[in-house]
Amino acid sequence: MSSRRADSVREALEQMIVTGDLVNGERLDETSLSEQFGCSRTPLREAFQSLAASGLLELVPHRGAFVRHPDLGEMIEMFEVMAELEAFCGRLAARRVTTQDLADLCKTVTACEDAAARNDSDRYYAENEKFHHLLYKASGNGFLADQAKQLHRRLKPFRRLQLRVRGRLQQSLSEHRIILNALEQGSEDDVAAALRTHVAVQGGKFNDLMASYKNFHLTGT
Amino acid sequence: MSSRRADSVREALEQMIVTGDLVNGERLDETSLSEQFGCSRTPLREAFQSLAASGLLELVPHRGAFVRHPDLGEMIEMFEVMAELEAFCGRLAARRVTTQDLADLCKTVTACEDAAARNDSDRYYAENEKFHHLLYKASGNGFLADQAKQLHRRLKPFRRLQLRVRGRLQQSLSEHRIILNALEQGSEDDVAAALRTHVAVQGGKFNDLMASYKNFHLTGT
DNA sequence: GTCAATATTTTTGTATACAATAATAGATTT
């Protein structure tokens, strides 16, 4: 854990943005925020830089930092890329996965099912994230894993919305099993296909996403 | 063009890093660099943040900013991802490309061939970059296009190395034609396959890359 | 009353000053 003030400010701001606490287009005032965080403008501005790099803020020279929430179209674009990245991870993993990886993945899938059965949503999200991170790692491509992790993180708030939809959770769980089975059999195409349907926003998922998006506290761009 | 000092410093530093002017692992001293650039540490540190976000620097708390060149393994990983991203761009483009896009692409391919024939390497690189950027745009997925552009930019210095290899340039040119043809015919699979072989580091390309990598002024990690 | 030009204020960008942490060198002990 870094004791840099700038880092904790970054995290706090990120939280405020992804939870919708800060609405789209809002300008972040340096002075008032620095008062709120009890620090000077310097660490705040460092946090701005970092957030802008991950696309959560837009820095306009001499005008300030503006909150940038993806609109529905961008969100779909991001899911489209995420699906492809995960499918590629899966394809590589099908070739390179170790028995240890498989054991870890299996354990996590079970933990996920268990958490869902107990309605322990926090644990469900944690285990679900672990499952995906393990998959990325199993690809054997560290750079790919990093990229996937980054995007996965960025899509976190929206995935949460999707899973509120009735029946989506059970479906998601069974998809985990399908992915795992395909991995064990080492069939690249099956793994890739399973992951595409697991992640992609298509068919009914599109309508679900649109509905939940509207319920989210985002102002349209 | 932004008149922010921090931005121009960022660009200058990036150039120094990718050209190998700054070797791997080197620590960037804030005071001496700020003297060199004739500015204070503040804009310099902003540039550091930005460069760290794109992976060119590693920021270690209370210890400084360290130049981070990818080693051969990471480079291959990045090319592996680049190939897949481009293939996906191509796949989408095959479905969504407009006649205008095709015309622009065709013009750029011709310009590329022309530049190569005249041994105008600067223009060749410019037109080649344009070709790829047009392809990303033709995917109709703005987020994907951004991601692809970012990675393409990061791989720029290494691509330059690869093209020094005898015969590689002519091959690259003919691959452009193949890609363009496949796009015109709208066959997703052909476009994707053509782009994978165009970008991926495989077969003979691997040895070429390894040889040129060693010639590069990088210290091993 | 509306528009335009100018003055004022506000806000961002940069420089500098200070504080905190890590690296280094030197002294002390075994």
Added chain:
DNA sequence: AAATCTATTATTGTATACAAAAATATTGAC
């Protein structure tokens, strides 16, 4: 002489002060 602890130095992190740019308000002309 080697190792360890301490004092010193150097370097990063943060706060504040100043400069430059943009936004806003005010004044004047039509």
